[in-house]
Amino acid sequence: MDKAIAYVLAIAEKKSITEAAKSLYISQPSLSRYLSSLEKQLGLNLFTRTVEGTELTEAGKLYVQYARAIQQNYTALKNKMKEQRRVQANTLNICTCLNPVTLTTHEIMKAYQEKYPKGQLRISNVLTKDFPQLLATGNYQFAIGPKEVGQDTYDYRMIYADEYLLLVPTSFPLLPAIRQKKEDLPRTRLAEAAGFPFVLQDRNTNVRRNIDKICRQEQVKLENFTEVTSSVLAIRAVENQQGIAIIPSGFLPFASGMQDFRCYYFTEAQSRAGILFPHGKIFSPQEKFCVSLIDEILHRESKICRKLALETWEEKKSDRP
Template sequence: MRIKMDDLKSFTYVLAVAECKSISKAAELLYISQPSLSRFISSLEQELGILLFERKSNGISLTEAGEIYVEYGKEIKRLNSTMEHELKELQLSEEQEIHICMSLSASLLLVMEVQEKISKKYIGCKATFSNVMAKEILPGLKNRTYDLAIGPDLSEKDSSIVFDLIVEDYMLLAVPKKYMMLQKAEKREGEKYPWMDISMMPNEFIIQDNSCYVRQEIDQIFEEYGKELKPKMIVNSSMLAMQTLERGMGFCFISEVFLPYITNTKDIDFFCIGKNKVKKTKTGIIYLKNKILSRQEKYCISVLKEKIINGEIGA
């Protein structure tokens, strides 16, 4: 037994008759004449070589074969509907532009490479990158200015977002060599940087203000030590903190991924910190929980993850 059909009309007609339990009522529902529908069903049964409906004086009902036909017909219509939806989505998003924002990052250096991979897989799809401060990420996602973000874990601050962790990096204390603090540091097994007890440090801290995400991390560090934070200077961005650091005016806290922005790292000592546990910062992909990711966006996320994990992008 083999079903021959150029479209889904056979399933649509049989399902309508099965639901209405009447050819005349099904014909009204389908906006065709009762004789036309009756002939169609009879012709289909002849083609299949088996009866789908049992005709009775009080109406019609499905035969065992009809029940099988209806069961698979419903599934085929569902799959067809899903296929059409996904094809339509693909068609509409073929020219999609994915807007991505990130906090201070070296990612902009690889925009062209990321774009090339995306457009090669999805012709016409573009990824645009914007450099923003961490505090601008949540508003940008919520007002739909950006589709995705690369940045720190903001999920504790706002439960409406997804934070997809990619890497953890050291939170570092950066100190100009002129302060000669390296001799007071401790080498700890398994750590990339010498460890520094911040309670031994003089109050020469250049601290980011409360508008910067990193300030929360800094406050937690001082809270762990029970040490009062008395900054020498307060700035409104990590970039300013690093510029002041390079001028030898004091020392600051930065995430390890910001190191490419320091011009003369040879003049600066870097220490890992944390009283009970070495402090790390988290970098990941951020997007709204209620966002339905397109295929292009999912692929874009996979490309970004690959680059970040391989150390080709700093965030």
């Protein structure tokens, strides 16, 4: 707020330049000189000195009337700016690739809004390969997904891991498999399915790179396959009986008809997801809450996915190996 307004209002309130100077923590001569300079600029006297103290002139009364209005507006402005700072502090922008978070976005945002009513949480779906570029802009607090090769310029903290599953269309023959416990899915070998048509994600995806690694480790070559761009499209192809797919179990909720395929375990490899963030980042309470919220929901979804996979076998008791 303008210094002149504060000084004039203080003199008008105290009715004394000496007392006003004390309240303003300046010397009386300094305040007197400032008032004289201001009155000279205005060409008007704002105060008159009497035996009873310092009184406002008619011009002074008009000055104080508008000065108080300015002071009130300035106070309102400061409060609005303070409120805006709180909103910005409680507003998060995060990005994620297509994964179970996509299905729970509404739930996550609702829970965050309940915790921080004056804040906002924005979740953007992007490609994993774009994480570093987006984080470098500073527009996103962190990213959620797998850690890609070449992303060592950022820190990574794993949140959860999914099993890789073989999804086999019901029109395909049962694969040789063992089931040690009722609560376990049948376990087979990738080699048992290698002769059937496959639907694989393209080589730009993290899932496909992991599949290729599994194939090399198990010395299995998949030759009869078509390519799609995501795990969701691979699930759709399996549902349409087009071929076998390999997906992280976390994608099972994207299925529209799990009665159309069976799930098998076949590898110890896992699909890992976590948060990617700049080196040395100190997480705010809002960010910590968001991470814990996502962590909780993803672990819950993981249990649901396991249950869904088991149900595909419980519903087909006559087909059990």
